[in-house]
Amino acid sequence: MSKNFLWKASNERIKNSNLYEFCRYLEKKLNLPLYENYNDLWEWSVKSPSVFWNAFWDFANIKGTKGKKVFLKKDSFLDSHYFEDSKLNFAHNLLFKKTNEIAIHFRGENGYEKSISWKKLYEDVCKLSNFFKKNGLKKNDRVAAYLPNNIEAIVGLLASSKNGHIWSSCSPDFGVQGVVDRFLQIEPKVLITCDYYYYNGKKISLIERIKSLQKMIPSIEKVIICSYEEDSVPSESFISFEKILNANLPDETFEEFEFNQPLYILYSSGTTGVPKCIVHGAGGSLIEHKKELFLHCDIKENDNIFYFTTTGWMMWNWLVSGLCCGASIKLYDGSPLYPTKDILFKYCEDHKFSLFGVSAKYIDFLKKNKFSAGSYNLNNLKTITSTGSPLMKESYEYVYKNIKKDVMLSSMSGGTDVIGCLVMGNIFDKVYAGEIQGASLAIDVDIYNDSGAAVVNDDKGELVVKSPFPSMPIQFWNDPLKEKIKSAYFSKFPNTWHHGDYIQKTTNGGFVIHGRSDATLNPGGVRIGTAEIYRQVESFDEIEESVVVGQSFDDDIRIVLFVKMNLNFDLTDELTQKIKSSIKKNCSPRHVPSIILQCPDVPKTKSGKVVEIAVRMLLNGEEVNNLESIANPECLKYFRNTGLVKLN
Structure with a gap:
């Protein structure tokens, strides 16, 4: 057995899993062999996508009218469609329970807590959707949200999707210009927002920002404001969320829309320009999320699932879909480390999390x-998921030594582009340190070299998807000829989705992501993934975090490493x-940086990803135009003034 082996599910857990039950279903209904090897199941799923998705719709009890055209594959990747003649309502699939059990629980960093039952969630969604209808909102009109990670955000989303409106959200850590850069493009008629929020011990008002947004986004006809806490009084300048719920009767009609009815508009990071507006459909988002939650994460009815996220990250959309499994979802808003670094583990213990996502x-x-969770009761915790960037081998080992020994640690990778995962965990396979367990079911992933041929053995290359899948974007906003979407995903390899990750398949059958393709380093023409260097650098206790980039120098590329030191340490x-x-x-010797410097901070996106491209641009004499995409843009001044900047 590999020295990197860390965990395997017990036979009992495997036999009681949703994935095993699905395999039994395939055996019984389709006379297929009983798949007990994950790779065999995956191989079948990508060779028979129509059969897989047709069977999963029935097995997962997707509510809607399933047509007969499960998958129409055409010559063009983008012209192929799933469930072309099927209809459903996204909200209906998440609101099928009407009990007094808790559907959603909210906890803020200031200690404020609030819950809503399935019954009240259903009623509130129906009331808000009625308000939208009475105020003239039509199918495909946009509803925008500038909200913390609270219950009202989910009510707003479900009411919007119930009517066939398109939902788009930004978290309040975005400044006014960052919100305008996104919402001005999509012209929302309604803005839902909040009076204030908390972060890192500070209470931050949103009122002046909201007034600015009203002036700068002329399409906004109505602003609905909710109270962060029940005792706060929202501004009278806007429509009260609570008053809407008190003044409207529930509209309990759930119209079924086409499978590709636009549901979400999400955004690219926008580091190099105005963010691209990525439109995802209701059917693709629903069926992909249910597959990931139900089969890969083994979520069952009444489980308690948590993901630390904001409304500006796609993991929020993913978390909300947990309702379609009948699970109770847990929301947290604020800093994950304030007032103490164990704040999320207290929440995990108090509410018996089944899935803990970070x-x-x-x-x-x-x-x-050197945090240990040994003092916390984590008996209910079955799965820990990790995403956003590659999880280091040492961090896998840390989880099993210091968090919980018997847990499925599922590193996942996909993104905003696919509103889900391309590679992720599963209950059948072993967990090895530093490795993502496998490809997502019915996602035809492969690894190509720069010539467009599949790599051999365990060579590194480009993550691609060779066949269409349901959760592809249905379009980019304002891209009628599909020029932007083709440029984003299909310009490198003909008729093949190029995802932009530099990846490797291991001898264990898992995957290791070595960083983003556009951030890879090329000294002497040899491609090096940034994650390979981070794995070494951040093993030093003296270093808090780092950023590594390639800089053009003497007709080659030199590697430049910046390290942010922990308190009381210097480089x-x-x-x-x-x-x-x-x-x-x-x-290898080629990986060794030419220059290592100490920096005061490392630039990151709002969702915590290191922005290597911005640092590389500055060192190569280019300007970073869209600072609103960066959570801490003030730190870029250091990189601009290092003395290393190439003069054009």
């Missing part, structure tokens, strides 16, 4: 700070040599 950076932080010559020695020993 970013890889959060786990890395806990590891560096010494001795530590610099230790870093270089570690990289040389564990990677």
Whole structure:
């Protein structure tokens, strides 16, 4: 057995899993062999996508009218369609329970808590959807939200989708210009917002920002405002969310729309320009999320699922879909480390989380700070999921030593582009340190070299998807000729989805992501993934985090590494040599940075991803135009003034 082996589910857990039940269903209904090997099941699913998705619709009890055209494959990837003659209502699939059990629980960093039952959630959604109808909103009109991760955001989304409106949300950590850059493009008629929110011990008002948004986005006809806490009084300048619910009767009609009815508009990061508006359909989002939650994460009715996210990250949309499994979802708003670094584990214990979802950076932080969850009762915790960036091998080992021994640690990777995962975990396979367990069911992933041929053995290459899948974007906003979407995903390899991750398949059958393709380093023409260097650098206790980029220099590329030090540490010559020695020993001499410098901070997106491209642009003499996409843009001044900047 591989020395990197960490965990395997018990036979009992496997036999009681949704995935095993699905395999039994396929055996009984379709006379297929009983798949007990995950790769065999995946191979069948990508060879028979029509049969897979048709069977999963029935098995998962998707509510709607399933037509006969399950998959129409055409010559063009983008012209192929799933469930072309099927109809459904997204909200109806999430609101099928009407009990007094808790559907959603909210906890803010200030200690404020609030719950809503399935029954009241259903009623509130129906009341708000009635308000939308009475105020003239039509199918495909946009409803925008500038909201913290609260219950009202989910009520707004479900009411919007119930009527066939298109939902788009930004979290309040976006400044006014960042919101305008996104919402001005899609011209929403309604804006739902909040009076204030908390972060890192600060109470932050949104009122002045909302007034600015009203002036800068002329399409907004109505602003609905909710109270963060029940005792707060929202501004009288706007329509009260609570008053809408009190003044409207529930409209309990659920019209069925076409499978590709637009549901969400999500946004690219916008680091290099105005964010692209990515439109996802109701059917594709629903069936992909239910597959991931139900089969890959083994979510069952009445489970308690949590993901640390904001309304500006696609993991929020993913978390909301947990309702379609009959699970109760848990929301947290604020800093994950305030007032103490164990705040999320207290929440996990108090509400008996079944699934605990966080970013890889959060786990890395806990590891560096030697946090142990041993004092917490995590008996109900079955699965820990990680996404946002590659999870380091050492962080896998840390979880099993310091968080919980008997848990499925599922590193997942996909993105806003696919509103889901391309590679992720499953209950059948073993967990190996540093490896994502496998490809997502019915997603025909492969790894190509730059010539467009599949790599051999365990060579690194480009993550691609060779066949259409339901959760592809249905369009980019204002892209009628599909020029933007073709440029984004189909310009590198003909008629093949190019995802933009630099990836490798292991001898265990899993995957290791070495970073984003556009951030790879090319010294001497050899491609190096940034994650390979981060894995070495961030093993040093003295270093909090780092960013590594390639800079054009003497007709080649040199590697430049910046490190942010932990408190009370400085980058010494001795530590610099230790870093270089570690990289040389564990990677290769080509991986060793030409320059290592200490920086005050590392630029990150709102969802916590390191923005390598911005640093690379600055060092190569280019300007970063869209600072609103960066959570801490003030730190870019350091990189601009390092003395390394190439003069054009």
